[in-house]
Amino acid sequence: MSDREHNKGITRRDFVATGAAAGTLLATGVGFGEKTKGLPPDLVVAHGPDVAKNTAAVIEAHGGIGAFVRPGQIVNILPNAQGSHPGTSTDPVLVKTVVDLCKKAGAKEVRWLTWQSGKYFERSNIAQLVKGSGAKFIQVDSDDESQWNNFEVPNGVALENIRVFKIIDECDVFINMPIIKDHVGSRFTGSLKNYMGASHPTDNRLFHPTFEGEDLLRMEQCIADLNTVVKKPDLIIADAMTILTSKGPFGPGDIAKPNKVIAGFDRVALDSYGATLLGLEGSEVTMIQKAHQLGLGEIDLGKVRIKETEVG
Amino acid sequence: MRKLMVFHLRACPAAIATLLLVAGCTTPESLCPPRSVGLWNADGETEVYIGDDLFIYINGGAEIYHEYGFEQVAVQRYRRGDDIVSVEIYTMEGDAFGIYSFARSSSGNAVNLGNGATAADYYMHFWSGRELAVITAENEFEDLGEAVLEIATAVAGCLQPGGVEPDLHDQLPIEGRVTGSEVYFTGPLAFMNVARPAAPLFAGFEEGAAARYESGENIVVLRWKDEAAAVQALQEARQLCVASGGAVVETEDGGVAEFESGGYRISASASENLIMLRVQREEP
Numbered sequence: 001m002s003d004r005e006h007n008k009g010i011t012r013r014d015f016v017a018t019g020a021a022a023g024t025l026l027a028t029g030v031g032f033g034e035k036t037k038g039l040p041p042d043l044v045v046a047h048g049p050d051v052a053k054n055t056a057a058v059i060e061a062h063g064g065i066g067a068f069v070r071p072g073q074i075v076n077i078l079p080n081a082q083g084s085h086p087g088t089s090t091d092p093v094l095v096k097t098v099v100d101l102c103k104k105a106g107a108k109e110v111r112w113l114t115w116q117s118g119k120y121f122e123r124s125n126i127a128q129l130v131k132g133s134g135a136k137f138i139q140v141d142s143d144d145e146s147q148w149n150n151f152e153v154p155n156g157v158a159l160e161n162i163r164v165f166k167i168i169d170e171c172d173v174f175i176n177m178p179i180i181k182d183h184v185g186s187r188f189t190g191s192l193k194n195y196m197g198a199s200h201p202t203d204n205r206l207f208h209p210t211f212e213g214e215d216l217l218r219m220e221q222c223i224a225d226l227n228t229v230v231k232k233p234d235l236i237i238a239d240a241m242t243i244l245t246s247k248g249p250f251g252p253g254d255i256a257k258p259n260k261v262i263a264g265f266d267r268v269a270l271d272s273y274g275a276t277l278l279g280l281e282g283s284e285v286t287m288i289q290k291a292h293q294l295g296l297g298e299i300d301l302g303k304v305r306i307k308e309t310e311v312g
Numbered sequence: 313m314r315k316l317m318v319f320h321l322r323a324c325p326a327a328i329a330t331l332l333l334v335a336g337c338t339t340p341e342s343l344c345p346p347r348s349v350g351l352w353n354a355d356g357e358t359e360v361y362i363g364d365d366l367f368i369y370i371n372g373g374a375e376i377y378h379e380y381g382f383e384q385v386a387v388q389r390y391r392r393g394d395d396i397v398s399v400e401i402y403t404m405e406g407d408a409f410g411i412y413s414f415a416r417s418s419s420g421n422a423v424n425l426g427n428g429a430t431a432a433d434y435y436m437h438f439w440s441g442r443e444l445a446v447i448t449a450e451n452e453f454e455d456l457g458e459a460v461l462e463i464a465t466a467v468a469g470c471l472q473p474g475g476v477e478p479d480l481h482d483q484l485p486i487e488g489r490v491t492g493s494e495v496y497f498t499g500p501l502a503f504m505n506v507a508r509p510a511a512p513l514f515a516g517f518e519e520g521a522a523a524r525y526e527s528g529e530n531i532v533v534l535r536w537k538d539e540a541a542a543v544q545a546l547q548e549a550r551q552l553c554v555a556s557g558g559a560v561v562e563t564e565d566g567g568v569a570e571f572e573s574g575g576y577r578i579s580a581s582a583s584e585n586l587i588m589l590r591v592q593r594e595e596p
Contacts, residue, residue: 082371083369085448086448117368120368120369184375185373185501201367201371205367215512217512246418248373249373250370250372250374251448253417254419254432255434
């Protein structure tokens with residue numbers, strides 16, 4: 001996989017090469033083959049009991065927050081705030097850690113985007129915490145068409161058009177912040193599906209089969225199609241600390257505690273790794289498979305450079 | 313944007329819930345869910361979401377409740393210091409056994425509450441009449457199991473009684489069946505969750521029941537309106553399986569078809585208006 005160009009011409013390779021991505025990580029398991037030796041990781045997985053430390057560690061391993069955020073820039077973040085049941089929402093401490101790091105790097109503004117109601121977010125206690133960190137809460141009005149782009153989906157298999165809120169593109173840096181968990185419709189939700197938090201709620205409902213006989217796997221294809229037109233993430237930071245392994249996405253259900261935070265740039269690769277935390281392979285999750293078929297990323301973890309780190 | 317409806321839900325018939333928005337009920341002793349349970353006090357007003365407003369409450373995953381005939385949900389949080397327990401009371405169009413069977417923990421313990429209750433480590437489901445109650449400890453604390461049971465018991469006391477379990481799961485074999493794994497369903501989304509590889513092949517059923525077995529297989533019984541519809545469904549499944557790259561093996565008597573699809577082996581047998589499916593993952 002090629003290095004991804006970041007802001008102002010800085011690449012991950014530059015940062016790794018200049019030693020900016022050293023930090024104090026203890027690399028314990030790294031999926032580097034001989035041919036990729038010396039190349040930066042595609043995915044960094046930090047394991048440890050402290051979500052804030054794990055979050056800081058994965059960012060550091062990707063070159064530090066300075067590799068992504070420069071002074072004066074606007075950062076958009078998209079956490080998953082499903083509700084207050086355990087394992088269903090991106091950990092508020094993870095969100096706060098990222099916001100704080102962005103501010104420390106000199107971000108002019110960190111904007112937390114949603115079309116959901118403020119009340120909805122308050123249930124997960126994320127709103128109060130992010131407010132305290134200085135992030136700006138942007139609630140897009142789903143009834144105001146002027147706030148939405150209606151994209152054609154030229155490479156879509158199931159989708160022809162989809163509305164995505166405009167503000168997602170109005171930034172210098174976009175960070176997708178999903179939680180890894182089970183999903184009643186697609187078996188798994190992670191970074192690909194988290195984009196439904198940016199597409200219009202009315203359109204999202206049409207992802208599901210609307211009449212008997214329609215393809216039951218329509219939603220998975222729609223999510224893959226959506227990902228072909230939405231803004232690519234400059235960074236994905238996924239919460240896999242405490243996750244719902246059954247009865248997702250809303251729960252309550254079985255809980256696992258992988259105690260991991262995962263960061264990368266490739267939505268398919270990250271989700272393929274995330275699926276393993278639920279006992280699945282990426283190829284068993286139709287949504288991931290479809291996204292791979294659309295060229296959105298690598299599904300085969302054997303071809304992904306994964307750096308696993310223990311964080312004390 | 314729609315406004316969230318927040319009000320005290322009284323123990324009034326669900327059918328007049330909308331009227332409560334205007335008039336409200338004013339009988340304090342009939343509150344359901346109650347305003348306090350022991351040391352637990354209601355934290356804020358009861359939130360009620362009716363019909364499609366469930367999508368406001370459950371962003372992603374609401375479809376399964378609609379498939380089971382969702383009417384409304386009342387949500388109340390309780391607080392004891394820093395500890396929080398939430399109560400959700402879902403009211404369905406018909407008896408709530410179906411959504412209960414789907415939503416409960418498949419590895420929990422049976423509890424004597426309502427018409428049926430299952431407790432897992434930090435949450436509990438039970439049903440009574442048209443209502444499903446879900447009690448969840450939202451954070452970790454020492455006596456969360458006792459707290460969940462205490463609040464569940466209080467809630468059970470204010471739900472409407474009644475309700476009957478469907479009899480379709482009587483058709484499932486008893487031997488080797490994992491207790492508590494039985495699921496009753498009437499729609500494709502639930503079917504897909506209990507037997508994903510089989511769901512795309514079979515459509516048009518009226519109801520279904522499924523369970524996990526110690527052998528590792530899932531067994532599903534689907535009921536069609538009549539025998540002709542079941543026979544046709546089996547024939548269509550054969551065609552769909554082949555069209556999607558799977559294989560169909562017919563037995564000599566023609567009564568059983570074996571499908572190989574997506575790494576799974578599905579054995580299907582028809583009897584009158586029922587089709588029984590045995591779904592097992594194939595060894596690699």
